[in-house]
Amino acid sequence: MLKNMRKNVKSLAPILWFVILAFIITIFVDWGGAGRVRGGQSATIIATVGKEKIPVETYLGTLQQRIEALRQQMPELDQNFIQQLNVPQQVLEQVIQQALLIQVARDMGIQASDFEIRERVKSYPVFQRDGRFVGFDEYQRILNMNRMSAAEFEAGLQNDIIIEKVVKVITAGVTVSENELWENYKKTTESTRLEYLIIPEDKMELAQEPTTEALQEYFSSHQDDYQIPEKRSATYVFLKSEDLKSEIQLEDEEIEEYYEANQAQFEEPEAVRASRIFLPIGDKEAAQVAAEMSTIREQLQQGEDFASLAKSVSQDEKADLGGDWGEFEWKRLDPEEQNIIAQLEAGELSEVVELNDGASLLKVTEKRPAVQKSLEEVRDNIQNILLDQKSQEMAEQRITELEREARRGESLAQAAQELGFPSLDSGLLAEGDTIPDIDSSGSISRALFGLQDLEISAPVYTYSGVGLAQLQTVEPARPATFAEAEDEVKEDMNLERKRQLALEKAQALGAELQARTFEQVSESHDLEYKTAEEHKREQYLSVVGENSEIDNFAFTAPLNTVSDPLRTANGYVLVRVLDRTEVTREQFQDNVDTEREGLLEQKRNRVFASFYSKLRDEKNVKPNYSLFYQINSEVLSYFNR
Numbered sequence: 001m002l003k004n005m006r007k008n009v010k011s012l013a014p015i016l017w018f019v020i021l022a023f024i025i026t027i028f029v030d031w032g033g034a035g036r037v038r039g040g041q042s043a044t045i046i047a048t049v050g051k052e053k054i055p056v057e058t059y060l061g062t063l064q065q066r067i068e069a070l071r072q073q074m075p076e077l078d079q080n081f082i083q084q085l086n087v088p089q090q091v092l093e094q095v096i097q098q099a100l101l102i103q104v105a106r107d108m109g110i111q112a113s114d115f116e117i118r119e120r121v122k123s124y125p126v127f128q129r130d131g132r133f134v135g136f137d138e139y140q141r142i143l144n145m146n147r148m149s150a151a152e153f154e155a156g157l158q159n160d161i162i163i164e165k166v167v168k169v170i171t172a173g174v175t176v177s178e179n180e181l182w183e184n185y186k187k188t189t190e191s192t193r194l195e196y197l198i199i200p201e202d203k204m205e206l207a208q209e210p211t212t213e214a215l216q217e218y219f220s221s222h223q224d225d226y227q228i229p230e231k232r233s234a235t236y237v238f239l240k241s242e243d244l245k246s247e248i249q250l251e252d253e254e255i256e257e258y259y260e261a262n263q264a265q266f267e268e269p270e271a272v273r274a275s276r277i278f279l280p281i282g283d284k285e286a287a288q289v290a291a292e293m294s295t296i297r298e299q300l301q302q303g304e305d306f307a308s309l310a311k312s313v314s315q316d317e318k319a320d321l322g323g324d325w326g327e328f329e330w331k332r333l334d335p336e337e338q339n340i341i342a343q344l345e346a347g348e349l350s351e352v353v354e355l356n357d358g359a360s361l362l363k364v365t366e367k368r369p370a371v372q373k374s375l376e377e378v379r380d381n382i383q384n385i386l387l388d389q390k391s392q393e394m395a396e397q398r399i400t401e402l403e404r405e406a407r408r409g410e411s412l413a414q415a416a417q418e419l420g421f422p423s424l425d426s427g428l429l430a431e432g433d434t435i436p437d438i439d440s441s442g443s444i445s446r447a448l449f450g451l452q453d454l455e456i457s458a459p460v461y462t463y464s465g466v467g468l469a470q471l472q473t474v475e476p477a478r479p480a481t482f483a484e485a486e487d488e489v490k491e492d493m494n495l496e497r498k499r500q501l502a503l504e505k506a507q508a509l510g511a512e513l514q515a516r517t518f519e520q521v522s523e524s525h526d527l528e529y530k531t532a533e534e535h536k537r538e539q540y541l542s543v544v545g546e547n548s549e550i551d552n553f554a555f556t557a558p559l560n561t562v563s564d565p566l567r568t569a570n571g572y573v574l575v576r577v578l579d580r581t582e583v584t585r586e587q588f589q590d591n592v593d594t595e596r597e598g599l600l601e602q603k604r605n606r607v608f609a610s611f612y613s614k615l616r617d618e619k620n621v622k623p624n625y626s627l628f629y630q631i632n633s634e635v636l637s638y639f640n641r
Helices: 002-006 014-031 056-073 079-084 087-108 114-123 136-145 150-170 178-189 212-221 241-247 252-261 286-301 306-313 335-343 375-409 412-419 443-448 482-512 518-525 548-554 585-618 625-638
Strands: 045-049 052-055 191-200 231-240 271-280 358-368 465-475 528-535 566-568 571-581
Touching: 045 056, 045 087, 045 625, 052 056, 052 087, 056 087, 056 625, 079 087, 079 625, 087 150, 087 585, 087 625, 114 150, 136 150, 150 585, 178 585, 191 482, 191 518, 191 548, 212 482, 231 241, 231 375, 231 412, 231 443, 241 375, 241 465, 252 375, 271 286, 271 306, 271 335, 286 306, 286 358, 335 358, 375 412, 375 465, 375 625, 412 465, 443 465, 443 625, 482 518, 482 571, 518 528, 548 566, 548 571
Parallel strands: none
Antiparallel strands: 045 052, 191 528, 191 571, 231 465, 271 358, 566 571
């Protein structure tokens, strides 16, 4: 969906959304991320989008919100996993995208009226009781509980409505033809039953390694493939936050003061464990399913065990667990169900909940009140937080002093020697190359490619600390010599030879399959044999992935025909079509409206993605990566607990 491309707050269920917002407002001051950033105006701007500057607070709040949403589902979430998921980069792109679309809205004169905002407020399930808006007083009370003003909440809704309108304007001219609908219907509905045999290149054994002469000949015929990119070297100084912690002595009074000032940060929130019985509508009428659920509810009221009944009648992913959705996963349920669960007391059973796709019964099996953790319980956490803060502040102070001295004398190495910092030689680095244990994201090497000869960089922040670099040498891009590329040439040539061996083996097996089954051949040659019971066009095929050649064969070849060897990313595959389910024009006409809606959405997504890509280039988007890494280091340290 287009709205999911924005991945904004609205994509979260309303109740979880409020939990997150409460978290942001509570901890924003506690962490004080932007407040401790130094360096003038540029240190408060996370990105420029055209003439507009995005303040760091916008990025920081959105990042904290996204991380907390993840932590609701993964309580053990830590900073390493957050980085692996690439969350900071995704959030940065999100705030840039919102800023770009709001600019487009201004250019187009698109606005959101007060009426539209009010109607959007009323549509939220969390603001409804029995299908009706709860009223302005209750609406404000709910917002107050979550430490948010109506103005803040409605400003977010206003942007959301405006962005939706922009997307509609951008994609307004998208249409689909009857032929497109028919082809897409076949693609999504028709299926085949396949069996296939995988012949991977990496299992092919070469009789001998290629000679030097053969490698040189291969290199000569593929010389354009082997290039040495531009590389740069620098003198750099890097201060690791972790190393500075040994210089910091924390007093008990500091830990106690932090605890007193940030108690909300150490409150264990209310825990609710919920269970569910669900019946889908399927081929039945909604009223019939609701009636069946009412009968089940009567059984429960008469003493039937919820878990036992859920195992026997429920039809959702938690049925085998007795309907237990735990303390966190129930927040993935329909917003209406979440709202009901939040209002139930421990042991209480809900009324029948009628949903678009079925009906459910909900029960809160456990409810623990919020608990304030004691100072002793969180002492180590506070100590880690304070050490992170103080080490970052110390690193910033020292790097600022070093930068001032280096610029005065125009020599980073000399300034480092005078101030007692070790200076290092980066060696030749391509843009984006990493420096082990210091810069796993390549920030320092990227900074070098924005410098002139002997220019000193601004402070470069990474997840490990902060550094300065002075450009020393530039080695232009050039063709590689055979000696420089020999290892890569050998790897490429051997891969090509193995690919040819895999093709020859696949051809031989194709002949063998005329007399033997796929399973027999796979066993005798120690190859992987797979089946696909319901394969559709452009669908991922186990081990192989998506493959247009296989799809073409699967939907055109006569049944029980063995294919010629078909190329895959890692070798070859032989395929036999065992059965095929095809659709008729009559079936298509019965589903044409649904098909049109789905295909239009897909085409709109593609049009929007193309528009956004061009818009990003035109508006000259410039992220402030130094501040980006500095802020991330500070924020993520909070989650390393």
